[in-house]
Amino acid sequence: MAVLRHETRAIRSSEDIVAVRHVVREWAVAAGFSLVDQTKIVTAASELARNTTLHGGGGTVRLEALNHNDRRGLRLVFEDHGPGIANTELAMKDGFSSAGGLGLGLGGAKRLSNEFELSSRAGEGTRVAITRWK
């Protein structure tokens, strides 16, 4: 699997969440995604970017354009150095929220992606990676 190009962006404010939606849309279009697939990964990115600001106190997203056996993909890696997630199993459940939201962020982002990885350590931060293939 080859990474064709990559870029890292800061996520600190609610304006940055909008900026993430726009840049992910651009990259999804460039990868040749259908409109539905573009919408899915942009929506997943929006959820995860919000988690990064709300729970992680800000962080970064790394965008990676992928090529695997002539199949194009887009990987997004969200990282923060916030308090981390004490119980990742519970955090994945729909309806669980520690910030008064709907609690659809992590589970929703997973359903909207082809691959999903979550790693978190209490007190150290959280890393969520999602990939969508064309």
Next chain:
Amino acid sequence: MERIPILKMGDCLLVTIQVDMHDRLAMTLQDDLTERIAKHRARGVLIDISALEVVDSFIGRMLGNIAAMARVLDAKTVVVGMRPAVAITLVELALSLPGVSTALNVEKGIALIRETLEHRRGGSGRSPA
């Protein structure tokens, strides 16, 4: 401060969301609309989201909150113009927009509001204050 315009049409309020809203702007719209419903004693609220390319859980929650607050203030909310790709994504996100009525376009949305208000007048209408 940046705001989404709210138009008054008779006893209805019309909001056309033309920009990709950041979270604070969505919260401001929610507050502004609730205030305007009470101020104008509006009976219907029409929210046109045909320009929105993404509806995530935050925007979804805002739409649900507006519908719930409007209902408490005796107004009917209809969301119109949702793009098919957005609808497909919402289902996968498991966001069901409880209590939010939808219609294909503004015309059908207004018809739905009229129908609901007629029905209320015929049946258990607004009780005298």
